Amino acid sequence: MVQHVKLARERRKRKSRIKAMIFFFAVLCIITGGILSLKNTAENAPLDTTKPPEETQYQALQPTSPADSEQHSATSENSTEQGEPPVTAQHNDIKEEQKNDATSFDDELLAEDDEVDQIDLGQAKLPDDAQSILDDLLDAADQAKRISDQFSYTVVRGDKLKDVLEMSGLEDDTSQRLIAAYPELKNLKAGQQIYWILDNQNELEYLNWLVSEKEERIYERKEQDKFARQVIEKKSIWKKDVLKGKIDGTLTASLKKLGLDNRQINQLNTALQWQVNVAKLGKGDTFAVLVTREYLGDKLTGQGNVDAIHIRTNGKSYYAIQSDNGRYYNRQGETIGKGFARIPLQRQARISSQFNPQRRHPVTGRVRPHKGVDFALPSGTPVIAPADAVVEKVAYQAGGAGRYIVLRHGREYQTVYMHLSKPLVRAGQSVKRGERIALSGNTGISTGAHLHYEFHINGRPVNPMTIKLPGTNSGMKDSERKSFLVKAKAAERQLKL
Numbered sequence: 001m002v003q004h005v006k007l008a009r010e011r012r013k014r015k016s017r018i019k020a021m022i023f024f025f026a027v028l029c030i031i032t033g034g035i036l037s038l039k040n041t042a043e044n045a046p047l048d049t050t051k052p053p054e055e056t057q058y059q060a061l062q063p064t065s066p067a068d069s070e071q072h073s074a075t076s077e078n079s080t081e082q083g084e085p086p087v088t089a090q091h092n093d094i095k096e097e098q099k100n101d102a103t104s105f106d107d108e109l110l111a112e113d114d115e116v117d118q119i120d121l122g123q124a125k126l127p128d129d130a131q132s133i134l135d136d137l138l139d140a141a142d143q144a145k146r147i148s149d150q151f152s153y154t155v156v157r158g159d160k161l162k163d164v165l166e167m168s169g170l171e172d173d174t175s176q177r178l179i180a181a182y183p184e185l186k187n188l189k190a191g192q193q194i195y196w197i198l199d200n201q202n203e204l205e206y207l208n209w210l211v212s213e214k215e216e217r218i219y220e221r222k223e224q225d226k227f228a229r230q231v232i233e234k235k236s237i238w239k240k241d242v243l244k245g246k247i248d249g250t251l252t253a254s255l256k257k258l259g260l261d262n263r264q265i266n267q268l269n270t271a272l273q274w275q276v277n278v279a280k281l282g283k284g285d286t287f288a289v290l291v292t293r294e295y296l297g298d299k300l301t302g303q304g305n306v307d308a309i310h311i312r313t314n315g316k317s318y319y320a321i322q323s324d325n326g327r328y329y330n331r332q333g334e335t336i337g338k339g340f341a342r343i344p345l346q347r348q349a350r351i352s353s354q355f356n357p358q359r360r361h362p363v364t365g366r367v368r369p370h371k372g373v374d375f376a377l378p379s380g381t382p383v384i385a386p387a388d389a390v391v392e393k394v395a396y397q398a399g400g401a402g403r404y405i406v407l408r409h410g411r412e413y414q415t416v417y418m419h420l421s422k423p424l425v426r427a428g429q430s431v432k433r434g435e436r437i438a439l440s441g442n443t444g445i446s447t448g449a450h451l452h453y454e455f456h457i458n459g460r461p462v463n464p465m466t467i468k469l470p471g472t473n474s475g476m477k478d479s480e481r482k483s484f485l486v487k488a489k490a491a492e493r494q495l496k497l
Protein backbone atom coordinates (compact mmCIF):
# COMPACT_ATOMS: atom_id res chain seq x y z
CA MET A 1 0.00 0.00 0.00
CA VAL A 2 2.73 2.44 1.10
CA GLN A 3 4.67 1.34 -1.91
CA HIS A 4 1.67 2.24 -4.07
CA VAL A 5 1.28 5.72 -2.60
CA LYS A 6 5.01 6.30 -3.03
CA LEU A 7 4.85 5.27 -6.66
CA ALA A 8 1.82 7.47 -7.30
CA ARG A 9 3.56 10.43 -5.65
CA GLU A 10 6.64 9.84 -7.74
CA ARG A 11 4.53 9.68 -10.89
CA ARG A 12 2.87 12.95 -9.96
CA LYS A 13 6.24 14.53 -9.30
CA ARG A 14 7.51 13.37 -12.68
CA LYS A 15 4.38 14.74 -14.34
CA SER A 16 4.76 18.14 -12.76
CA ARG A 17 8.43 18.19 -13.71
CA ILE A 18 7.46 17.55 -17.33
CA LYS A 19 4.78 20.26 -17.11
CA ALA A 20 7.34 22.68 -15.73
CA MET A 21 9.69 21.85 -18.58
CA ILE A 22 6.98 22.41 -21.17
CA PHE A 23 6.06 25.70 -19.51
CA PHE A 24 9.71 26.79 -19.46
CA PHE A 25 10.09 25.85 -23.13
CA ALA A 26 6.96 27.81 -24.09
CA VAL A 27 8.24 30.90 -22.26
CA LEU A 28 11.59 30.50 -24.03
CA CYS A 29 9.80 30.33 -27.41
CA ILE A 30 7.80 33.46 -26.68
CA ILE A 31 10.90 35.38 -25.64
CA THR A 32 12.87 34.22 -28.68
CA GLY A 33 9.93 35.09 -30.93
CA GLY A 34 9.70 38.53 -29.38
CA ILE A 35 13.40 39.21 -29.84
CA LEU A 36 13.30 38.00 -33.44
CA SER A 37 10.32 40.14 -34.35
CA LEU A 38 11.95 43.17 -32.72
CA LYS A 39 15.06 42.47 -34.74
CA ASN A 40 12.97 42.16 -37.90
CA THR A 41 11.27 45.45 -37.27
CA ALA A 42 14.64 47.05 -36.77
CA GLU A 43 15.98 45.54 -39.99
CA ASN A 44 12.93 46.50 -41.96
CA ALA A 45 12.86 49.99 -40.65
CA PRO A 46 15.08 51.52 -43.35
CA LEU A 47 12.83 50.03 -46.01
CA ASP A 48 9.82 51.85 -44.65
CA THR A 49 8.40 53.90 -47.49
CA THR A 50 6.86 56.56 -45.35
CA LYS A 51 9.74 58.26 -43.64
CA PRO A 52 8.91 61.91 -43.47
CA PRO A 53 12.14 63.17 -41.85
CA GLU A 54 14.43 61.60 -44.45
CA GLU A 55 12.20 62.48 -47.35
CA THR A 56 12.15 66.07 -46.27
CA GLN A 57 15.88 65.96 -45.91
CA TYR A 58 16.14 64.59 -49.40
CA GLN A 59 13.88 67.25 -50.79
CA ALA A 60 16.03 69.87 -49.17
CA LEU A 61 19.04 68.28 -50.78
CA GLN A 62 17.43 68.05 -54.21
CA PRO A 63 19.48 70.52 -56.15
CA THR A 64 16.92 73.03 -57.31
CA SER A 65 19.28 75.95 -57.59
CA PRO A 66 23.05 76.16 -58.04
CA ALA A 67 23.48 77.21 -54.44
CA ASP A 68 21.54 74.22 -53.21
CA SER A 69 23.50 71.93 -55.42
CA GLU A 70 26.80 73.09 -54.01
CA GLN A 71 25.59 72.62 -50.50
CA HIS A 72 24.43 69.21 -51.55
CA SER A 73 27.78 67.98 -52.77
CA ALA A 74 29.54 69.50 -49.80
CA THR A 75 27.31 67.40 -47.56
CA SER A 76 28.17 64.22 -49.39
CA GLU A 77 31.90 64.83 -49.27
CA ASN A 78 31.70 65.52 -45.58
CA SER A 79 29.88 62.35 -44.84
CA THR A 80 32.30 60.32 -46.94
CA GLU A 81 35.19 61.52 -44.86
CA GLN A 82 33.35 60.97 -41.62
CA GLY A 83 32.20 57.56 -42.77
CA GLU A 84 35.12 55.23 -42.21
CA PRO A 85 38.46 56.96 -41.94
CA PRO A 86 40.68 53.84 -42.25
CA VAL A 87 38.93 52.70 -45.43
CA THR A 88 39.22 56.13 -46.95
CA ALA A 89 42.92 56.06 -46.20
CA GLN A 90 43.28 52.71 -47.93
CA HIS A 91 41.39 54.05 -50.83
CA ASN A 92 43.75 56.92 -51.19
CA ASP A 93 46.50 54.34 -51.62
CA ILE A 94 44.51 52.58 -54.30
CA LYS A 95 43.90 55.92 -55.91
CA GLU A 96 47.64 56.37 -56.24
CA GLU A 97 48.13 52.90 -57.72
CA GLN A 98 45.24 52.89 -60.14
CA LYS A 99 44.88 56.37 -61.46
CA ASN A 100 43.58 55.00 -64.74
CA ASP A 101 41.40 52.38 -63.25
CA ALA A 102 38.48 54.23 -61.75
CA THR A 103 36.49 51.71 -59.78
CA SER A 104 35.24 50.85 -56.32
CA PHE A 105 35.69 47.86 -54.10
CA ASP A 106 32.80 48.98 -51.93
CA ASP A 107 29.89 49.04 -54.28
CA GLU A 108 27.98 46.30 -52.53
CA LEU A 109 24.82 48.04 -51.32
CA LEU A 110 24.63 48.33 -47.54
CA ALA A 111 21.40 47.41 -45.78
CA GLU A 112 20.90 50.98 -44.64
CA ASP A 113 20.88 54.14 -46.71
CA ASP A 114 22.07 57.45 -45.35
CA GLU A 115 19.33 59.11 -47.37
CA VAL A 116 16.55 57.46 -49.30
CA ASP A 117 13.68 58.32 -51.61
CA GLN A 118 11.99 55.07 -52.49
CA ILE A 119 8.71 53.60 -53.62
CA ASP A 120 7.67 50.03 -53.10
CA LEU A 121 6.22 49.15 -56.46
CA GLY A 122 4.24 46.25 -55.03
CA GLN A 123 2.94 47.87 -51.90
CA ALA A 124 2.32 51.35 -53.21
CA LYS A 125 -0.88 50.20 -54.88
CA LEU A 126 -2.16 48.03 -52.06
CA PRO A 127 -5.61 48.77 -50.62
CA ASP A 128 -6.19 48.99 -46.86
CA ASP A 129 -6.18 45.30 -46.10
CA ALA A 130 -2.62 45.30 -47.36
CA GLN A 131 -1.03 42.77 -45.10
CA SER A 132 -3.54 39.98 -45.63
CA ILE A 133 -3.30 40.02 -49.41
CA LEU A 134 0.36 40.92 -49.66
CA ASP A 135 1.26 37.33 -50.51
CA ASP A 136 -1.17 37.24 -53.40
CA LEU A 137 0.13 40.47 -54.77
CA LEU A 138 3.71 39.34 -54.91
CA ASP A 139 4.06 38.00 -58.38
CA ALA A 140 4.64 34.33 -58.85
CA ALA A 141 8.34 34.59 -59.59
CA ASP A 142 9.09 36.60 -56.50
CA GLN A 143 6.99 34.30 -54.44
CA ALA A 144 8.74 31.26 -55.81
CA LYS A 145 12.08 32.88 -55.03
CA ARG A 146 11.11 33.39 -51.45
CA ILE A 147 10.00 29.82 -50.87
CA SER A 148 13.09 28.33 -52.43
CA ASP A 149 15.05 29.32 -55.48
CA GLN A 150 12.84 27.96 -58.23
CA PHE A 151 12.45 29.46 -61.67
CA SER A 152 10.39 28.75 -64.76
CA TYR A 153 10.75 30.04 -68.27
CA THR A 154 9.22 29.52 -71.70
CA VAL A 155 11.88 29.26 -74.39
CA VAL A 156 11.76 31.85 -77.15
CA ARG A 157 13.46 31.39 -80.51
CA GLY A 158 17.21 31.74 -80.35
CA ASP A 159 17.53 30.97 -76.65
CA LYS A 160 20.43 28.84 -75.57
CA LEU A 161 20.53 26.99 -72.27
CA LYS A 162 22.94 29.56 -70.89
CA ASP A 163 20.46 32.37 -71.64
CA VAL A 164 17.77 30.52 -69.74
CA LEU A 165 19.94 29.73 -66.71
CA GLU A 166 21.28 33.26 -66.64
CA MET A 167 17.74 34.33 -65.68
CA SER A 168 18.61 32.96 -62.24
CA GLY A 169 22.11 34.44 -62.21
CA LEU A 170 23.89 31.17 -63.08
CA GLU A 171 27.19 31.46 -64.89
CA ASP A 172 27.90 29.91 -68.27
CA ASP A 173 29.91 26.94 -66.91
CA THR A 174 26.79 25.20 -65.56
CA SER A 175 25.18 25.05 -68.98
CA GLN A 176 28.50 23.99 -70.53
CA ARG A 177 28.81 21.09 -68.09
CA LEU A 178 25.23 20.00 -68.70
CA ILE A 179 25.57 20.19 -72.47
CA ALA A 180 28.86 18.26 -72.37
CA ALA A 181 27.05 15.41 -70.62
CA TYR A 182 23.74 15.76 -72.48
CA PRO A 183 24.22 17.37 -75.90
CA GLU A 184 20.46 17.30 -76.59
CA LEU A 185 20.26 20.41 -74.39
CA LYS A 186 21.91 22.35 -77.20
CA ASN A 187 18.65 22.25 -79.13
CA LEU A 188 16.04 24.18 -77.20
CA LYS A 189 12.90 24.99 -79.17
CA ALA A 190 10.55 27.93 -78.90
CA GLY A 191 7.57 27.25 -76.65
CA GLN A 192 9.27 24.57 -74.58
CA GLN A 193 9.15 25.14 -70.87
CA ILE A 194 11.97 24.84 -68.43
CA TYR A 195 11.66 24.71 -64.69
CA TRP A 196 14.70 24.69 -62.42
CA ILE A 197 15.77 24.89 -58.81
CA LEU A 198 18.96 26.24 -57.24
CA ASP A 199 20.26 24.95 -53.93
CA ASN A 200 21.30 27.26 -51.10
CA GLN A 201 24.78 27.61 -52.60
CA ASN A 202 23.11 28.98 -55.75
CA GLU A 203 24.12 25.90 -57.72
CA LEU A 204 21.76 24.16 -60.11
CA GLU A 205 20.11 21.27 -58.34
CA TYR A 206 17.26 20.22 -60.61
CA LEU A 207 16.17 21.04 -64.13
CA ASN A 208 12.95 19.93 -65.74
CA TRP A 209 12.72 20.33 -69.52
CA LEU A 210 9.29 19.92 -71.04
CA VAL A 211 10.45 18.73 -74.46
CA SER A 212 6.98 18.15 -75.89
CA GLU A 213 3.50 17.19 -74.81
CA LYS A 214 4.70 13.59 -74.89
CA GLU A 215 8.09 13.90 -73.24
CA GLU A 216 9.73 15.43 -70.23
CA ARG A 217 13.42 15.27 -69.25
CA ILE A 218 14.70 15.78 -65.77
CA TYR A 219 18.35 16.49 -64.87
CA GLU A 220 19.20 16.16 -61.23
CA ARG A 221 22.55 16.85 -59.62
CA LYS A 222 23.88 13.74 -57.93
CA GLU A 223 27.29 14.95 -56.83
CA GLN A 224 29.36 18.04 -57.56
CA ASP A 225 29.15 18.71 -61.31
CA LYS A 226 27.49 15.36 -62.07
CA PHE A 227 23.92 15.27 -63.32
CA ALA A 228 21.67 12.24 -63.76
CA ARG A 229 19.00 12.28 -66.43
CA GLN A 230 15.52 10.85 -66.38
CA VAL A 231 13.34 10.70 -69.49
CA ILE A 232 9.61 10.53 -68.87
CA GLU A 233 7.20 9.46 -71.59
CA LYS A 234 3.81 10.93 -70.90
CA LYS A 235 0.50 9.19 -71.22
CA SER A 236 -1.46 12.25 -70.35
CA ILE A 237 -3.63 14.35 -72.64
CA TRP A 238 -3.47 18.09 -73.28
CA LYS A 239 -6.60 20.20 -73.47
CA LYS A 240 -7.28 23.80 -74.32
CA ASP A 241 -9.37 25.61 -71.72
CA VAL A 242 -10.82 29.10 -71.68
CA LEU A 243 -10.99 30.48 -68.14
CA LYS A 244 -13.01 33.63 -67.54
CA GLY A 245 -13.43 35.58 -64.36
CA LYS A 246 -13.78 38.82 -62.50
CA ILE A 247 -10.98 39.98 -60.28
CA ASP A 248 -11.81 39.70 -56.62
CA GLY A 249 -8.80 40.79 -54.61
CA THR A 250 -5.91 40.35 -57.01
CA LEU A 251 -5.42 38.83 -60.45
CA THR A 252 -3.08 36.21 -59.03
CA ALA A 253 -5.60 35.12 -56.40
CA SER A 254 -8.43 35.02 -58.96
CA LEU A 255 -6.36 32.93 -61.37
CA LYS A 256 -5.38 30.52 -58.62
CA LYS A 257 -9.04 30.02 -57.83
CA LEU A 258 -9.57 28.99 -61.45
CA GLY A 259 -6.85 26.36 -61.16
CA LEU A 260 -3.83 28.07 -62.70
CA ASP A 261 -0.60 27.30 -60.89
CA ASN A 262 2.33 29.57 -60.09
CA ARG A 263 4.24 28.70 -63.24
CA GLN A 264 1.39 29.67 -65.55
CA ILE A 265 0.64 32.81 -63.57
CA ASN A 266 4.31 33.71 -63.82
CA GLN A 267 4.17 33.21 -67.59
CA LEU A 268 1.12 35.39 -67.79
CA ASN A 269 2.65 38.18 -65.74
CA THR A 270 5.62 38.15 -68.10
CA ALA A 271 3.26 38.42 -71.08
CA LEU A 272 1.44 41.39 -69.59
CA GLN A 273 4.24 43.25 -67.88
CA TRP A 274 4.78 45.97 -70.46
CA GLN A 275 1.12 46.75 -71.07
CA VAL A 276 -0.67 46.58 -67.76
CA ASN A 277 0.52 47.05 -64.22
CA VAL A 278 -0.73 43.74 -62.89
CA ALA A 279 -0.46 44.99 -59.31
CA LYS A 280 -2.81 47.85 -60.15
CA LEU A 281 -5.62 45.61 -61.39
CA GLY A 282 -8.40 45.25 -58.90
CA LYS A 283 -11.98 44.47 -58.03
CA GLY A 284 -14.30 44.53 -61.00
CA ASP A 285 -11.68 44.15 -63.74
CA THR A 286 -12.38 41.13 -65.92
CA PHE A 287 -10.12 38.65 -67.65
CA ALA A 288 -10.16 35.65 -69.96
CA VAL A 289 -7.26 33.24 -70.38
CA LEU A 290 -6.65 30.59 -73.02
CA VAL A 291 -4.49 27.79 -71.61
CA THR A 292 -3.29 24.43 -72.85
CA ARG A 293 -3.05 22.17 -69.86
CA GLU A 294 -2.00 18.63 -69.18
CA TYR A 295 -4.49 16.19 -67.67
CA LEU A 296 -3.86 12.75 -66.25
CA GLY A 297 -7.35 11.28 -66.15
CA ASP A 298 -9.39 14.26 -65.01
CA LYS A 299 -6.63 15.67 -62.84
CA LEU A 300 -4.37 18.56 -63.78
CA THR A 301 -0.68 17.70 -63.63
CA GLY A 302 0.44 21.31 -63.20
CA GLN A 303 2.06 21.47 -66.65
CA GLY A 304 0.56 23.97 -69.00
CA ASN A 305 1.05 26.90 -71.28
CA VAL A 306 -0.74 30.23 -71.40
CA ASP A 307 -1.63 30.79 -75.08
CA ALA A 308 -3.38 34.13 -74.71
CA ILE A 309 -4.96 36.50 -72.25
CA HIS A 310 -7.48 39.31 -72.47
CA ILE A 311 -7.81 41.81 -69.64
CA ARG A 312 -10.43 44.53 -69.34
CA THR A 313 -9.74 47.40 -67.00
CA ASN A 314 -11.03 50.99 -66.98
CA GLY A 315 -13.06 50.29 -70.13
CA LYS A 316 -9.96 49.25 -72.09
CA SER A 317 -8.98 45.85 -73.46
CA TYR A 318 -5.45 44.48 -73.36
CA TYR A 319 -4.34 41.33 -75.13
CA ALA A 320 -1.18 39.27 -75.00
CA ILE A 321 -1.05 36.42 -77.49
CA GLN A 322 1.80 33.94 -77.85
CA SER A 323 3.37 33.43 -81.25
CA ASP A 324 5.09 30.22 -82.40
CA ASN A 325 8.39 31.85 -81.42
CA GLY A 326 7.39 31.71 -77.75
CA ARG A 327 7.00 35.49 -77.30
CA TYR A 328 3.85 37.44 -76.62
CA TYR A 329 2.44 40.18 -78.86
CA ASN A 330 -0.65 42.37 -78.90
CA ARG A 331 -3.49 41.67 -81.36
CA GLN A 332 -1.74 43.51 -84.17
CA GLY A 333 1.39 41.42 -83.73
CA GLU A 334 3.34 44.29 -82.28
CA THR A 335 6.14 43.58 -79.86
CA ILE A 336 5.15 44.07 -76.29
CA GLY A 337 8.58 43.82 -74.70
CA LYS A 338 10.65 46.99 -74.78
CA GLY A 339 14.14 46.97 -76.16
CA PHE A 340 17.12 47.59 -73.93
CA ALA A 341 20.17 49.60 -74.88
CA ARG A 342 23.40 47.79 -74.04
CA ILE A 343 24.82 50.65 -71.98
CA PRO A 344 23.09 53.51 -70.15
CA LEU A 345 25.18 56.16 -71.87
CA GLN A 346 24.88 58.28 -74.96
CA ARG A 347 28.21 57.10 -76.29
CA GLN A 348 30.67 54.28 -75.69
CA ALA A 349 32.97 54.61 -72.71
CA ARG A 350 36.06 52.77 -71.52
CA ILE A 351 35.34 49.92 -69.13
CA SER A 352 37.65 50.29 -66.15
CA SER A 353 36.43 47.18 -64.34
CA GLN A 354 34.43 44.25 -65.73
CA PHE A 355 31.64 42.27 -64.11
CA ASN A 356 33.44 39.66 -62.02
CA PRO A 357 31.94 37.47 -59.29
CA GLN A 358 35.46 36.36 -58.24
CA ARG A 359 37.12 39.76 -57.99
CA ARG A 360 39.55 40.24 -55.12
CA HIS A 361 40.14 43.38 -53.13
CA PRO A 362 43.68 44.56 -53.92
CA VAL A 363 44.44 45.41 -50.30
CA THR A 364 42.63 42.81 -48.19
CA GLY A 365 42.85 40.03 -50.80
CA ARG A 366 39.30 39.03 -49.94
CA VAL A 367 36.79 38.13 -52.66
CA ARG A 368 34.66 41.19 -53.34
CA PRO A 369 32.37 40.23 -56.20
CA HIS A 370 32.01 42.99 -58.75
CA LYS A 371 28.31 42.81 -59.49
CA GLY A 372 28.35 45.35 -62.26
CA VAL A 373 30.54 47.00 -64.81
CA ASP A 374 32.48 50.26 -64.31
CA PHE A 375 32.67 52.90 -67.01
CA ALA A 376 35.43 55.48 -66.57
CA LEU A 377 33.71 58.82 -67.21
CA PRO A 378 34.33 62.44 -66.35
CA SER A 379 32.02 63.61 -63.56
CA GLY A 380 28.86 65.17 -64.92
CA THR A 381 28.40 62.77 -67.87
CA PRO A 382 24.67 62.19 -68.50
CA VAL A 383 23.39 58.72 -67.57
CA ILE A 384 20.33 57.59 -69.55
CA ALA A 385 17.65 54.98 -68.95
CA PRO A 386 18.50 51.94 -71.12
CA ALA A 387 14.77 51.07 -71.37
CA ASP A 388 11.41 52.39 -70.19
CA ALA A 389 11.28 52.21 -66.42
CA VAL A 390 9.84 53.37 -63.15
CA VAL A 391 12.32 54.94 -60.72
CA GLU A 392 12.27 52.65 -57.72
CA LYS A 393 14.84 54.35 -55.52
CA VAL A 394 17.08 57.39 -55.30
CA ALA A 395 19.39 57.12 -52.30
CA TYR A 396 22.76 57.87 -50.80
CA GLN A 397 25.32 55.69 -49.01
CA ALA A 398 28.43 57.51 -47.83
CA GLY A 399 30.31 54.30 -47.00
CA GLY A 400 30.02 52.71 -50.46
CA ALA A 401 27.71 53.30 -53.38
CA GLY A 402 27.50 57.06 -52.92
CA ARG A 403 24.49 58.61 -54.59
CA TYR A 404 22.69 55.83 -56.46
CA ILE A 405 19.51 55.06 -58.40
CA VAL A 406 17.53 51.87 -58.91
CA LEU A 407 15.25 51.61 -61.96
CA ARG A 408 12.64 48.91 -62.45
CA HIS A 409 11.86 47.74 -65.98
CA GLY A 410 8.76 45.58 -66.05
CA ARG A 411 8.60 42.77 -63.58
CA GLU A 412 11.89 40.95 -63.94
CA TYR A 413 14.50 43.60 -64.58
CA GLN A 414 16.19 46.23 -62.46
CA THR A 415 19.19 48.39 -63.21
CA VAL A 416 21.40 50.13 -60.64
CA TYR A 417 23.61 53.22 -61.05
CA MET A 418 26.21 54.19 -58.44
CA HIS A 419 28.62 56.99 -57.51
CA LEU A 420 26.40 59.60 -59.22
CA SER A 421 27.00 63.29 -58.70
CA LYS A 422 23.42 64.35 -59.27
CA PRO A 423 20.15 62.46 -59.72
CA LEU A 424 17.69 64.02 -62.20
CA VAL A 425 14.66 61.91 -61.24
CA ARG A 426 12.50 61.17 -58.20
CA ALA A 427 11.27 57.81 -56.88
CA GLY A 428 7.96 56.86 -58.44
CA GLN A 429 8.58 58.75 -61.64
CA SER A 430 8.26 56.97 -65.02
CA VAL A 431 11.10 57.41 -67.49
CA LYS A 432 11.37 56.59 -71.18
CA ARG A 433 14.27 54.83 -72.85
CA GLY A 434 17.02 57.36 -73.55
CA GLU A 435 15.81 59.86 -70.95
CA ARG A 436 18.47 61.39 -68.68
CA ILE A 437 18.23 60.03 -65.15
CA ALA A 438 21.42 61.37 -63.55
CA LEU A 439 24.87 62.85 -63.97
CA SER A 440 27.79 60.53 -63.25
CA GLY A 441 30.24 61.32 -60.49
CA ASN A 442 32.60 60.09 -57.83
CA THR A 443 30.47 59.95 -54.68
CA GLY A 444 30.72 57.29 -51.97
CA ILE A 445 33.86 55.20 -51.89
CA SER A 446 35.42 55.34 -55.29
CA THR A 447 38.93 55.48 -56.76
CA GLY A 448 38.04 57.97 -59.46
CA ALA A 449 35.13 59.33 -61.45
CA HIS A 450 33.16 56.43 -62.90
CA LEU A 451 29.71 54.93 -63.29
CA HIS A 452 29.05 51.55 -61.71
CA TYR A 453 26.19 49.90 -63.64
CA GLU A 454 24.33 46.74 -62.60
CA PHE A 455 21.72 44.69 -64.42
CA HIS A 456 19.50 42.44 -62.30
CA ILE A 457 17.17 39.70 -63.47
CA ASN A 458 14.76 38.47 -60.83
CA GLY A 459 16.88 40.16 -58.20
CA ARG A 460 20.20 38.64 -59.27
CA PRO A 461 23.05 40.61 -60.81
CA VAL A 462 24.16 39.40 -64.24
CA ASN A 463 26.85 40.67 -66.62
CA PRO A 464 25.32 43.73 -68.34
CA MET A 465 27.74 43.44 -71.26
CA THR A 466 26.96 39.82 -72.20
CA ILE A 467 23.37 39.21 -71.04
CA LYS A 468 20.90 38.53 -73.80
CA LEU A 469 18.92 41.75 -73.68
CA PRO A 470 15.14 41.42 -73.50
CA GLY A 471 13.01 42.51 -76.37
CA THR A 472 15.78 43.22 -78.83
CA ASN A 473 15.26 40.23 -81.09
CA SER A 474 11.54 39.69 -81.22
CA GLY A 475 10.60 40.48 -84.80
CA MET A 476 8.45 37.98 -86.68
CA LYS A 477 9.09 36.89 -90.24
CA ASP A 478 6.27 37.56 -92.74
CA SER A 479 5.01 33.97 -92.85
CA GLU A 480 5.12 33.73 -89.11
CA ARG A 481 3.29 37.01 -88.75
CA LYS A 482 0.50 35.78 -91.01
CA SER A 483 -0.10 32.66 -88.96
CA PHE A 484 0.10 34.75 -85.82
CA LEU A 485 -2.68 37.07 -87.02
CA VAL A 486 -4.91 34.06 -87.72
CA LYS A 487 -4.19 32.73 -84.25
CA ALA A 488 -4.84 36.15 -82.72
CA LYS A 489 -8.27 36.41 -84.41
CA ALA A 490 -9.26 33.00 -83.05
CA ALA A 491 -8.02 33.89 -79.58
CA GLU A 492 -9.92 37.16 -79.66
CA ARG A 493 -13.16 35.32 -80.43
CA GLN A 494 -12.61 32.79 -77.65
CA LEU A 495 -11.66 35.40 -75.10
CA LYS A 496 -14.65 37.76 -75.55
CA LEU A 497 -15.64 39.47 -72.34
Ligand SMILES: [Zn+2]
Binds near residue numbers: 107353372
Ligand atom coordinates in the same frame (compact mmCIF):
# COMPACT_ATOMS: atom_id res chain seq x y z
ZN1 LIG B 1 31.93 48.99 -59.83
